[in-house]
Amino acid sequence: xxxxxxxxxxxxxxxxxQVDSKEKLAAFWQEYLxxxxxxxxxxxxxGAVSKEDRPAMGKVINEFxxxxxxxxxxxNEKMEQLELAARNRLEAVDITLPAQKRPLGGLHPLTxxxxxxxxxxxxxxxxxxxGPEVEDDDHNFTRLNVPKDHPSRDMQDTFYLGGDLxxxxxxxxxxxxxxxxxxxxxxxLVPGRVFxxxxxxxHSPMFHQMEGLVVDKHIxxxxxxGLLDKFVKQIFDADVKTRLRPSYFPFTEPSVExxxxxxECGGKGCSLCKHTGWIExxxxxxxxxxxxxxxxxxxxxxxxxxxxxxIERITMLKYxxxxxxxxxxxxxxxxxxxxx
Numbered sequence: 414x415x416x417x418x419x420x421x422x423x424x425x426x427x428x429x430x431q432v433d434s435k436e437k438l439a440a441f442w443q444e445y446l447x448x449x450x451x452x453x454x455x456x457x458x459x460g461a462v463s464k465e466d467r468p469a470m471g472k473v474i475n476e477f478x479x480x481x482x483x484x485x486x487x488x489n490e491k492m493e494q495l496e497l498a499a500r501n502r503l504e505a506v507d508i509t510l511p512a513q514k515r516p517l518g519g520l521h522p523l524t525x526x527x528x529x530x531x532x533x534x535x536x537x538x539x540x541x542x543x544g545p546e547v548e549d550d551d552h553n554f555t556r557l558n559v560p561k562d563h564p565s566r567d568m569q570d571t572f573y574l575g576g577d578l579x580x581x582x583x584x585x586x587x588x589x590x591x592x593x594x595x596x597x598x599x600x601x602l603v604p605g606r607v608f609x610x611x612x613x614x615x616h617s618p619m620f621h622q623m624e625g626l627v628v629d630k631h632i633x634x635x636x637x638x639g640l641l642d643k644f645v646k647q648i649f650d651a652d653v654k655t656r657l658r659p660s661y662f663p664f665t666e667p668s669v670e671x672x673x674x675x676x677e678c679g680g681k682g683c684s685l686c687k688h689t690g691w692i693e694x695x696x697x698x699x700x701x702x703x704x705x706x707x708x709x710x711x712x713x714x715x716x717x718x719x720x721x722x723x724i725e726r727i728t729m730l731k732y733x734x735x736x737x738x739x740x741x742x743x744x745x746x747x748x749x750x751x752x753x
Contacts, residue, residue: 417458418477421451429484435492438485445481452478519752523621523740526648526728527604530623533647537640539602539625544587546606549577552586556707557664570610572618580608584624585664588700588719591626592708597715598629604724614736621724628700628710628717634667637697637718641671645694648727649676656691665698665719685733692730695722 425445432438445451455474459467520528531541544552554566572580587603603624612618627636634657642655653676657669672693675686682688697720702712725737732751734740739747 418455418473421445421455422477422480425481425484429488432488435496438488438492442485446478446485452481517752519748521740521748522728522732522734522751523724525751526731527621527623527724529648530644530722530724530727531602531604533644534602534625534640537600537643539600542587542591542601542603543605544581544584544590544603546581546608547574547578548581548586550579551577552589553579553581553583556589556704557585558701558703558707559663563663572608572610581605582609583607583721584622585719585721587624588626588664588704589708592628592705592710597710599717600627600629601625614738617725617737617741619741620737623722623724625697625720625722626700626717627719628705628715630715632699632716632718634669634699634718637669637699637720638671641695641697641720645673648731649673652676652679654680660696660698662696662698664701664704666701668696668698671695671697671720685730694726694730695720697721 428441428444432441443450447453452474455477456471459471459474535541553571554563555561559566571582574580584603584605584607587601587605591599591601591603603626605622606619607622608619609616610618625640627640638655638657645653645655652674654674656672656674658672660668660670662668670693672691674680675683675690675692677683677685678690680686680690682690686692697718700717700719705712705715705717725740728734728740729737
């Protein structure tokens with residue numbers, strides 16, 4: 414037994430001299446100190462030693478085990494120190510090197526224009542309301558005076574989700590929600606994303622709209638032209654003028670399309686305004702009495718005006734962008750042009 418212990422001790426020293434990694438150190442533990450290791454086998458062999466020699470031999474084995482554990486612990490600490498030193502070398506920072514320049518980001522052009530629009534109307538006393546993008550038929554169509562069989566439902570090319578739910582085709586549903594929550598006077602903007610099945614150089618299946626609503630006593634179409642005239646002057650140019658043309662929307666009566674005098678040519682005629690001197694920018698009108706009634710507001714006492722502005726359209730006109738897809742491609746070469 415003593416010769417066996419002596420041979421194992423010599424073998425252990427040789428093996429420790431070959432350990433140069435955590436993996437080899439773990440293998441050393443299993444070979445000598447594990448449950449099925451050499452030292453455990455020595456303890457099992459004590460049964461073959463005479464009773465008189467067994468205590469002394471057990472002491473020798475325990476001392477050998479303590480020596481192996483001490484060597485293992487010392488080598489493990491050394492390995493950890495070496496690993497830490499190597500990691501520190503890799504993570505070392507040369508403070509004499511010049512700093513890496515990281516370019517600052519900027520706001521997306523749609524965000525820039527949306528904020529400008531909100532600032533203009535906030536200066537006129539408008540509050541902000543954001544309705545849900547997943548809307549129900551009642552708020553998106555029915556209570557906006559759009560009957561079930563009305564052709565405007567087809568014109569919208571709606572994304573239906575099943576049942577009564579759909580992706581809102583306009584932020585006008587926010588008007589209904591606001592009028593349900595508040596009583597006149599009301600002055601609110603409803604910005605947000607809307608969805609229609611339409612895609613070309615000037616249309617996208619998802620785009621952004623800003624709905625405006627004013628409800629109070631003695632509100633007329635003149636109020637609509639007045640506030641929109643102030644809006645276009647601040648967004649485009651101080652010399653820009655507005656023009657109202659008769660149109661049709663089921664939720665306003667009368668309804669109008671709003672044009673602005675071309676800010677590129679001053680109304681003389683150019684390619685931007687298709688040589689007409691005018692550019693169509695939005696639609697609006699006087700809130701239909703049925704819409705007010707659907708929200709519990711007496712149309713004999715109150716009247717209102719509403720308008721809807723496409724944020725992409727205003728952005729494209731303001732910056733001369735000819736393809737709406739550029740606003741959604743996240744091309745940094747394009748977006749860097751709008752950095753403030």
